[in-house]
Amino acid sequence: MLSHDDFLLAALVEDGSLTRERADQAVRHAQDQGLPIADAIVGLGLLSSRQIAIVRAETAEYPFVDLSWFDIDFKNTSLLTRSTAESLRAFPLFVCERTVTVGMENPLDLRAVDQMRALLKVDVDPVLCEPDALRALIDRAYSLTGDAAADRLRLATSSTDSADLAGETAAAREPIVAAVNQIIAQGLDLLASDIHIGPDEHELHLRYRVDGTLRAHQGPGLAAHSGLIQRLKVMAHLDLTQTRRPQDGKFRFSHGGRSVDVRLSIIPTVCGENAVLRLLATGANIKDFPTLGFPAAESRELERIIENPYGMILVTGPTGSGKTTTLYTALKRLNSPDRNIMTIEDPVEIRMPLIRQIQVNHEIGLGFAGALRSILRQDPDVVFVGEIRDDETARISVQAALTGHLVLSSLHTNDAAGAIPRLRDLGCPSFAVNAALLCVIAQRLVRRTCADCARAVSPRPDVLNLFNLQPGESGFVAGRGCGRCGSSGYRGRVGVYEMLRATPTVRHAIEADASADEVRQLAAQAGMRLMWQDGLEKARLGLTTLDEVARVVAVQSTEDMEAKAASSTPERLAA
Numbered sequence: 001m002l003s004h005d006d007f008l009l010a011a012l013v014e015d016g017s018l019t020r021e022r023a024d025q026a027v028r029h030a031q032d033q034g035l036p037i038a039d040a041i042v043g044l045g046l047l048s049s050r051q052i053a054i055v056r057a058e059t060a061e062y063p064f065v066d067l068s069w070f071d072i073d074f075k076n077t078s079l080l081t082r083s084t085a086e087s088l089r090a091f092p093l094f095v096c097e098r099t100v101t102v103g104m105e106n107p108l109d110l111r112a113v114d115q116m117r118a119l120l121k122v123d124v125d126p127v128l129c130e131p132d133a134l135r136a137l138i139d140r141a142y143s144l145t146g147d148a149a150a151d152r153l154r155l156a157t158s159s160t161d162s163a164d165l166a167g168e169t170a171a172a173r174e175p176i177v178a179a180v181n182q183i184i185a186q187g188l189d190l191l192a193s194d195i196h197i198g199p200d201e202h203e204l205h206l207r208y209r210v211d212g213t214l215r216a217h218q219g220p221g222l223a224a225h226s227g228l229i230q231r232l233k234v235m236a237h238l239d240l241t242q243t244r245r246p247q248d249g250k251f252r253f254s255h256g257g258r259s260v261d262v263r264l265s266i267i268p269t270v271c272g273e274n275a276v277l278r279l280l281a282t283g284a285n286i287k288d289f290p291t292l293g294f295p296a297a298e299s300r301e302l303e304r305i306i307e308n309p310y311g312m313i314l315v316t317g318p319t320g321s322g323k324t325t326t327l328y329t330a331l332k333r334l335n336s337p338d339r340n341i342m343t344i345e346d347p348v349e350i351r352m353p354l355i356r357q358i359q360v361n362h363e364i365g366l367g368f369a370g371a372l373r374s375i376l377r378q379d380p381d382v383v384f385v386g387e388i389r390d391d392e393t394a395r396i397s398v399q400a401a402l403t404g405h406l407v408l409s410s411l412h413t414n415d416a417a418g419a420i421p422r423l424r425d426l427g428c429p430s431f432a433v434n435a436a437l438l439c440v441i442a443q444r445l446v447r448r449t450c451a452d453c454a455r456a457v458s459p460r461p462d463v464l465n466l467f468n469l470q471p472g473e474s475g476f477v478a479g480r481g482c483g484r485c486g487s488s489g490y491r492g493r494v495g496v497y498e499m500l501r502a503t504p505t506v507r508h509a510i511e512a513d514a515s516a517d518e519v520r521q522l523a524a525q526a527g528m529r530l531m532w533q534d535g536l537e538k539a540r541l542g543l544t545t546l547d548e549v550a551r552v553v554a555v556q557s558t559e560d561m562e563a564k565a566a567s568s569t570p571e572r573l574a575a
Contacts, residue, residue, distance in 0.1 A: 057128040068483030103129040143182035176227040199272040293495040311438035312401035316413040345386035368393040385409040394426035401436035416442040416500035417520035440500040447490035450479035496535040
């Protein structure tokens with residue numbers, strides 16, 4: 001009689017998923033390693049576990065359920081103890097009156113189906129799920145909600161039966177620790193940048209910021225709030241007794257064989273302490289300018305500019321627009337034993353070897369300006385100032401750029417041209433800015449179109465009109481939503497940029513105290529591509545959508561720029 005593995009192997013060969021030679025290779029590997037045939041196939045990299053699960057579902061004539069497409073109710077953990085779910089490799093997915101749809105690794109295991117039917121005391125409708133996804137669901141659900149079914153069972157069982165529940169108590173040990181670990185691990189799996197844990201009067205909200213937008217997810221109940229905050233404070237070495245003032249800390253978390261730095265911010269609200277965790281990128285995640293989304297021409301120009309021995313390079317944009325990543329990409333390009341690179345940051349988000357990084361500490365009087373004065377006596381070649389916030393820091397940064405140092409920093413302005421009047425507002429004279437500045441980069445992050453569900457679309461007429469495009473223009477795509485992108489149609493982000501180079505024309509305008517509109521118009525006439533134009537080009541390439549570009553970037557036509565510049569007395573510049 002053929003076994004389940006034999007049926008599976010025959011089905012994979014019959015539908016063309018595996019050749020006979022690959023199947024024989026998998027059989028030999030399974031026999032040598034003592035593995036089930038499915039594990040052997042995945043281990044050899046011949047097929048993914050998802051592909052095998054789909055074929056297995058077709059062979060067994062049971063529906064295949066892709067768990068990534070569904071928001072499973074974690075309250076279903078009350079129907080089944082954790083040890084039972086793990087031993088049967090099953091989880092109640094959907095409850096509909098007297099029928100429960102149960103996700104299983106092997107719906108053909110009739111003993112497990114009968115046991116589920118006896119435990120749930122309702123009709124059971126088995127479906128097949130990918131093994132890894134099912135195990136992850138079980139782990140996440142019970143870690144975040146506890147094991148209510150086991151608690152009920154313990155209360156209903158006399159003390160003489162406690163030995164039979166050893167597995168249950170082991171699974172329930174330190175539930176708060178497990179919940180915190182699961183919350184952070186899920187954030188890493190989702191590629192989230194931030195995790196928000198916030199209490200309301202009757203509910204605890206768990207949200208992840210993925211690709212710049214917040215997404216609500218199921219989490220622990222309100223009763224777990226105090227324990228979660230206390231555990232996070234312990235991990236970040238904060239004051240456990242202080243609940244009435246904000247606290248900030250940092251810790252390192254390991255998951256899936258990799259470590260990530262987590263920055264924790266806790267602030268009191270009327271409903272309790274609100275926690276936000278920032279998942280910080282590591283130096284290993286820093287790639288190069290084309291990977292960030294820089295156009296080829298701008299990427300080559302920027303690599304040429306950062307090789308200057310002195311001068312100032314600024315990156316502008318709002319909080320969360322990727323300025324630090326761009327600056328660290330430049331630092332990685334410059335980082336070598338023959339250069340002394342020093343940074344002043346608040347906080348130090350990305351650690352890199354060889355670079356001397358200084359953390360601002362206002363409690364002891366170590367601010368940007370004071371630290372900058374000190375490190376200029378440390379013989380630096382390259383200085384990275386995390387952010388120019390005040391007059392003193394701005395003036396010292398410009399002076400450093402004028403005295404033989406390459407200075408990289410960030411500013412909060414809406415576009416590249418806006419950096420010029422901003423430096424003037426911070427007390428830097430025009431002649432100094434003119435002599436120090438090499439280039440200004442303005443940037444935003446737009447969401448990438450999900451490659452798994454992208455399809456050709458025709459943008460709405462109002463969007464086409466906004467970008468001055470003709471009706472019926474084709475070549476644009478949008479995601480319709482799938483399990484891999486959380487039904488959003490987007491997955492990941494890419495930068496849109498504009499680079500203001502300090503050309504002779506721009507330097508003349510700076511010297512003449514030109515306004516931001518005048519500088520922008522002159523730079524655009526000299527070939528600078530504005531952010532919205534870069535976004536339009538990326539939409540044409542299918543990297544994002546026009547709706548997303550319009551949401552993030554201010555679209556300004558050439559006529560509007562000329563009108564604004566004309567009202568700023570351009571005759572002064574011609575002189």
